[in-house]
Amino acid sequence: MDKKKAVKLATASAVAASAFVAANPHASQAATDVATVVSQAKAQFKAAYYAYSHAVTETGKLPNISDVYAAYNKAKQAYANAVAVVNKAGGAKKDAYLADLQATYETYVFKANPKSGEARVATYIDAYNYAVKLDSLRQDLAKAVEAKDLAKAEELYHKISYELKTRTVILDRVYGQSTRDLLRSQYKNEAQKLRDSLIYDITVSIKAREAQDAAKAGNLDKAKAALDQVNQYVSKVTDAFKAQLQKAAQDANAAYEAALPPKVESVTAVNAKTLEIKFNKAVDAATVIDNKGTSDTSDDVVKASAITLTAIDSQGPVSTVKASLSDDKKTLKLVADGSQFFTKRYVVDIKNVKTLDGKDVPSYTTTIDTTDSVRPSVLSSSYADNGLTLKVKFSEPLASVGTVKLYDGTTEISVSPKFTAGDDEMTINLASSSVPVNKDLTLKIFGAVDYNGNVINPNPAELTVKKTTVDTTKPTVQNIEAVNTKTVKVTFSEKLLSNPTIKIGGQTASVSVDSTGLVYTATLANALSEGVYAVEVSDYKDLAGNAGDTYTKVVQLKADTTAPKFVSSQVVKIDGVEHLVLTFDEEVTTGSNVTIVQTSDKYIDENNVLKQVGTSLTTTSDNFKLYLPTDGKSKSVALNISSLPKGTYTVTLPKGLVSDLAGNSYAERKQITFVRGSDSLTTKPALDTNYDANGVKADNNNELVFAFTQNLDASALNLSNFNINGLTVTKAVFDVDTKHIRVTLAPGANTWTGTHVITISNIKNTSGLVMDTVTVSEFMKENVAPTFTATLTSADVIRVDFSEPVANATINSPLSANNFTVKVDGNVVTVSSVYEDNNANTGVQGSKGYKTVYLKLQSPVSDLSKPITLSAKDIVDVDQTGAINSNNVVGNNVSDAVVNVAK
Numbered sequence: 001m002d003k004k005k006a007v008k009l010a011t012a013s014a015v016a017a018s019a020f021v022a023a024n025p026h027a028s029q030a031a032t033d034v035a036t037v038v039s040q041a042k043a044q045f046k047a048a049y050y051a052y053s054h055a056v057t058e059t060g061k062l063p064n065i066s067d068v069y070a071a072y073n074k075a076k077q078a079y080a081n082a083v084a085v086v087n088k089a090g091g092a093k094k095d096a097y098l099a100d101l102q103a104t105y106e107t108y109v110f111k112a113n114p115k116s117g118e119a120r121v122a123t124y125i126d127a128y129n130y131a132v133k134l135d136s137l138r139q140d141l142a143k144a145v146e147a148k149d150l151a152k153a154e155e156l157y158h159k160i161s162y163e164l165k166t167r168t169v170i171l172d173r174v175y176g177q178s179t180r181d182l183l184r185s186q187y188k189n190e191a192q193k194l195r196d197s198l199i200y201d202i203t204v205s206i207k208a209r210e211a212q213d214a215a216k217a218g219n220l221d222k223a224k225a226a227l228d229q230v231n232q233y234v235s236k237v238t239d240a241f242k243a244q245l246q247k248a249a250q251d252a253n254a255a256y257e258a259a260l261p262p263k264v265e266s267v268t269a270v271n272a273k274t275l276e277i278k279f280n281k282a283v284d285a286a287t288v289i290d291n292k293g294t295s296d297t298s299d300d301v302v303k304a305s306a307i308t309l310t311a312i313d314s315q316g317p318v319s320t321v322k323a324s325l326s327d328d329k330k331t332l333k334l335v336a337d338g339s340q341f342f343t344k345r346y347v348v349d350i351k352n353v354k355t356l357d358g359k360d361v362p363s364y365t366t367t368i369d370t371t372d373s374v375r376p377s378v379l380s381s382s383y384a385d386n387g388l389t390l391k392v393k394f395s396e397p398l399a400s401v402g403t404v405k406l407y408d409g410t411t412e413i414s415v416s417p418k419f420t421a422g423d424d425e426m427t428i429n430l431a432s433s434s435v436p437v438n439k440d441l442t443l444k445i446f447g448a449v450d451y452n453g454n455v456i457n458p459n460p461a462e463l464t465v466k467k468t469t470v471d472t473t474k475p476t477v478q479n480i481e482a483v484n485t486k487t488v489k490v491t492f493s494e495k496l497l498s499n500p501t502i503k504i505g506g507q508t509a510s511v512s513v514d515s516t517g518l519v520y521t522a523t524l525a526n527a528l529s530e531g532v533y534a535v536e537v538s539d540y541k542d543l544a545g546n547a548g549d550t551y552t553k554v555v556q557l558k559a560d561t562t563a564p565k566f567v568s569s570q571v572v573k574i575d576g577v578e579h580l581v582l583t584f585d586e587e588v589t590t591g592s593n594v595t596i597v598q599t600s601d602k603y604i605d606e607n608n609v610l611k612q613v614g615t616s617l618t619t620t621s622d623n624f625k626l627y628l629p630t631d632g633k634s635k636s637v638a639l640n641i642s643s644l645p646k647g648t649y650t651v652t653l654p655k656g657l658v659s660d661l662a663g664n665s666y667a668e669r670k671q672i673t674f675v676r677g678s679d680s681l682t683t684k685p686a687l688d689t690n691y692d693a694n695g696v697k698a699d700n701n702n703e704l705v706f707a708f709t710q711n712l713d714a715s716a717l718n719l720s721n722f723n724i725n726g727l728t729v730t731k732a733v734f735d736v737d738t739k740h741i742r743v744t745l746a747p748g749a750n751t752w753t754g755t756h757v758i759t760i761s762n763i764k765n766t767s768g769l770v771m772d773t774v775t776v777s778e779f780m781k782e783n784v785a786p787t788f789t790a791t792l793t794s795a796d797v798i799r800v801d802f803s804e805p806v807a808n809a810t811i812n813s814p815l816s817a818n819n820f821t822v823k824v825d826g827n828v829v830t831v832s833s834v835y836e837d838n839n840a841n842t843g844v845q846g847s848k849g850y851k852t853v854y855l856k857l858q859s860p861v862s863d864l865s866k867p868i869t870l871s872a873k874d875i876v877d878v879d880q881t882g883a884i885n886s887n888n889v890v891g892n893n894v895s896d897a898v899v900n901v902a903k
Contacts, residue, residue: 034089038097041082045108048075048121049175056179062186065128072121075109120175127174131187134163138191145198145240150205153241157202160195164188200236201245203229208248215252215259223256257281262355264364267348271396272341272372272451273422275334277307277350279361282329287354289323289332300324302334306352309334312367313344329356339399339421341451342370358573360768372396375457376450381443385495385543387469388431394448394456397424402447402456404428406465408436430467431544437470471544477537477551484662485557486527488535490520492548500540500548504557505533532556560662564588566653566670571641577679579627579638584666587633588658590626591665594619596651597644603676605647615643619657633661644676681767685710687760687774688739694776696758701750701783701891704743704758710765711738719743723759724780725750738766748784753879753890756780786877786894790870790901793838795860798822798870798901805849805881806894809874814846819875820855822901825866830858847885849878868901 051071055063079101086097105111111119137160144152171183207226214223234249257280265278285291290303302323311317320337336342345367353361379393399421406413406428413434419426428443435441443465448456479491488504495517502509502522509522522535538550564584572581597617605611619639627636637658650673656665687695691707699705704724717732728746735742750756761773787803800820808815817831835854836842844853861868875894878884 034085034091034093034097037082037085038101041078041101042104044078045075045104048072049108052121052124053176053179056176056182060182062128062179062182065125068121068125068128072109072125075105075121079105079109114173116173117175123170123173123175124179127170127183130167130170131183134160134168134191135187137163138187138194141194141198145194145238148240148244150201150241150244153198154202154205157195157198160191164192164195197238200233201238201241204234204237204245205241205248207233208245208252211252212255215255218259220256220259223259227252227256258357262359262361264350264361267350267364267366267368269342269368269370269372271374272343272370273336273397275309275342275348275368275370277332277334277348279330279332279353279355281359281361282356283325283332283361284354284356284358285325285329287352289325297324298322301337302332306350307332307334308349309342310347310349311344312347315344318342335397335422336451337422341399343452344371345369354768358768360764360770362762363770372450372452372454375454376448377457378445378461378463381463381465383468384427386471387467388429388471388543390428390430390443390465392426392428392443392445392463394424394426396450397422399449399451399453400447401426402445402449405444405446406435407442407444408439413441429543430465431471431542435467437467439466441465441467471542471546473542474546475540475542475548477548477553480535480537480553480555482555482557483521484527484560485530486524488522488555488557490522490535490537492518492520492540494518494542497541497543497545501536501538503534503536503538504528527559528557530557530559560660561664562660563664563667564658564660566666566668566672567635569672569674571674571677572638573679574638577640577642578677580641580674581627581636581638582653582658582672583636584658584660585635586660587635588626588637588660588666590619590621590624590637591656591658592619592621592624594624594654594657596639596654596657597649601649601651603645603647603649605645611645611647613644613649615645617641617643641674641676642679646676646678648673648675681710681765681769683710684769685712685763685765685771687776691740694778696760696776696778698778698780699742701781702745702747704745704778704780705735706741706743706760708739708741708763708765708771712741713738713764713766713768716741716763718762721760721762723761725756725758727756745783750780750783753781754779781890781892783892785892786875787897788870788872788894788899790899792861792868792901792903793854795862796857797838797840798855798857798868799838799852800855800870800872801852802850802877802894805851805878806875807849807878807884807889808846809876809893810846811878811884811886811889812846814844814848815850815853815875817855819872821871821873822855822857823869824861825863832856832858847883849881849884849888851881864903868903869898870901871896871898 048068048071051068052063055061082101083098086094086101090097106114106118108120110122114123137156141153141156141160144156168188171188172180174180174183207229211223211226211230214220214226230249230252234245237245260280262279262281265280267275267277269275288303288306290301300323302321309318309321318336318340320340322335322337324333325331326333347365347367349363349365350361351363355361376398377395379395381393382391383389384391398419401417401419404415404417404426406415415428417426417428441464443463444460445456446460448461475496476493477490478493481489481491483489488502488509490500490502499511499513500520502511502520504522504524505528507524509524511520511522513520532554534552534554536550536552540548542548564586567583567585569580569582571578573579595616595618597613597615599612599614599616601613602610603613617639623640625638626634627638628634650671652669652671653666655667655669659665685708688707688709689695691697695707697705697707706722712734717734719729719732722729722732722743724743724745727749729743730746731744733742734740755777756779757775758778759773759775761771763771786806789801791799791801793799808819815834817833820831820834822829822831833840833856834844835856836844836850838854840854840856844850872894873896877890877892877894878888879890880888
């Protein structure tokens with residue numbers, strides 16, 4: 001009989017016996033073979049176990065859970081029935097039968113607290129049900145990923161992580177290695193695989209939030225730590241959440257950068273021509289670059305009020321320093337102009353720089369050494385203009401490229417490099433017919449030097465170049481477009497060696513080329529009348545020297561009659577003052593004496609109350625100008641709205657507000673809404689001399705009050721802002737309002753009374769403007785608390801010696817017993833009076849300073865082995881012994897220390 005049939009027979013027998021007992025549980029012992037019932041019940045227990053274990057070993061699959069439940073329920077019923085029979089008819093073997101039934105049942109079916117290898121069916125059912133629940137979470141997570149629901153995915157990720165960490169041990173309790181392995185592989189491993197695939201996604205999501213929250217709370221160290229993980233892992237996230245997490249990473253980085261206080265990160269000498277200043281935040285170009293207002297940025301120089309370079313090794317100054325900002329506005333590049341270069345050491349002083357959001361970059365000064373001993377080299381070569389122009393890039397700007405030769409083998413080919421001193425690139429025109437095509441050529445550069453005289457390495461530098469194109473085609477005019485009655489645009493088939501000659505109606509026009517090198521704009525000095533005119537293009541050659549044919553085309557010139565159209569509006573601050581910036585669809589000029597807001601117009605104030613404006617706003621040459629013009633032209637205008645009260649305005653832009661360059665007036669009358677807020681302060685804060693002659697007042701020995709003309713921001717409370725003769729300060733707080741700062745000295749910091757020199761710097765107003773550093777003088781009394789020693793001079797007299805003259809805090813009152821506390825062995829003893837002399841003949845007086853006094857005890861000391869202590873209160877120092885008045889009071893309270901009385 002095979003194994004499977006034996007299992008089926010045993011199961012059938014157990015079922016039959018169970019059914020018999022169930023139908024007749026109270027049959028006589030004679031009618032019931034107890035041993036058989038027990039044996040058949042045990043067989044049913046094992047059959048329940050086989051219901052899952054044999055299915056796994058024979059099919060390699062988990063059984064239908066309903067089959068396992070059915071076998072499990074039969075085993076439970078068989079156990080209950082068998083126990084009933086044994087209790088009824090077990091006789092002398094009753095306990096043995098019951099023990100055997102229980103042991104077998106707990107091994108194969110169920111036990112309340114099973115150990116390894118026990119309660120196999122119940123443990124399997126529990127594990128299977130748990131596995132199904134785990135798989136349901138996995139499926140839900142998979143759906144969230146498919147739906148790109150990051151929040152849901154993160155929630156389920158944590159739930160599955162919890163299950164995997166704390167609860168999947170239930171799968172390890174199942175009896176049978178193959179069953180355990182199958183449960184793990186089919187459920188746990190799949191859940192873990194999906195969970196693990198999202199580790200980077202969830203980490204980035206969590207850390208991006210953490211970085212933002214920490215940045216908002218001002219915990220920049222925590223934000224930076226979280227951000228480091230975001231930036232480390234964001235490139236590893238899955239495609240499902242890539243877009244969301246990249247955005248989260250960008251937002252986190254932005255939040256962190258926004259929270260960072262602006263600063264100069266570094267100043268370095270790149271080479272003898274170039275310096276770089278790196279900021280940690282994007283800076284306002286207008287504060288570091290002197291823009292000449294032209295589209296050509298090559299004439300932009302560093303702003304002298306922001307960056308100064310002072311030579312300190314007797315080298316001559318660099319008179320002109322070109323300046324440019326990186327795309328992210330964080331790196332300022334400074335280049336010595338023309339043949340000038342940096343050498344030796346410079347003090348670099350950086351100040352008056354603002355970030356894009358208008359915050360001050362703290363002043364920064366450093367010394368750099370521009371000495372350059374690194375030899376230049378060739379970095380790379382490339383081709384342009386369809387392979388006819390060779391570009392050679394060097395490692396740094398050169399003073400000279402030396403001698404440049406091109407060889408075909410040993411035969412030299414004449415070339416004329418295009419290079420300007422100070423450039424880090426040269427170009428060579430390969431279009432000449434003397435340069436062979438599709439052949440390796442050798443370019444040699446002899447004696448090229450940088451601005452510190454370092455010769456190129458190696459010298460000569462060699463590189464292999466190849467001309468891949470033969471250009472014998474003439475350039476042609478591809479299109480002529482009439483713009484207006486004075487301008488046409490001419491498009492060529494390829495780049496030209498130089499500007500062509502273009503005539504409109506027989507008049508020679510001025511010519512400029514766009515960034516592509518293909519489109520030339522020809523403009524007459526004076527407009528022609530509308531009509532048909534001939535445009536003639538002549539005297540032009542391509543880069544290979546091929547001359548183009550003279551080309552003539554008749555065009556119709558029409559005047560521009562289209563009025564400018566409104567595009568957008570925004571309120572921006574210019575030098576701290578709010579302006580309404582209006583943008584149009586073409587370049588415009590400003591209209592004058594155009595009223596935008598009438599006195600009778602309504603607006604909604606800050607409290608949402610509708611009010612009459614009460615003032616008009618009319619354009620003038622002072623309050624209405626082009627916004628950020630280039631070459632004197634702009635599509636935007638800026639209107640100063642500082643005269644309007646705060647609130648929300650809805651206005652209709654009047655006709656004639658602007659005109660285009662052809663003189664067409666704006667006529668749309670668009671209605672716009674804007675919010676007038678508040679202007680920033682445009683002047684620096686200063687000490688308020690109305691508060692005190694110098695703006696500073698010593699309020700007491702320990703505190704000074706600094707009064708300012710404007711409200712200050714919290715950064716003004718930085719202790720380093722106050723240098724009080726080098727004394728240590730412990731606290732700075734706003735006093736009553738944000739115009740006054742109360743500064744506290746460290747106890748005992750000021751050891752002398754007199755005039756002190758105080759320097760105040762880096763104080764900012766609420767608009768971020770920094771005060772000019774000022775130095776003032778202020779009379780201050782020393783703040784050292786007087787101390788004392790005590791000696792028992794007789795059984796009932798204690799001598800008290802002070803470190804400086806003192807008096808009662810109430811000057812005209814004498815020192816008394818109330819000012820002193822004497823304890824013997826911890827118990828207070830009475831001081832009867834205070835005297836000037838040891839004999840206790842002359843009592844101390846009011847309005848008099850003392851360095852030594854004598855305390856008369858009411859009862860003499862009887863036991864010198866007991867400790868005696870003394871403390872004092874309501875005693876202040878004065879500037880002399882003997883007769884005093886209020887002018888002699890220094891005012892420092894005596895030390896509150898408890899001293900031991902010497903014996």
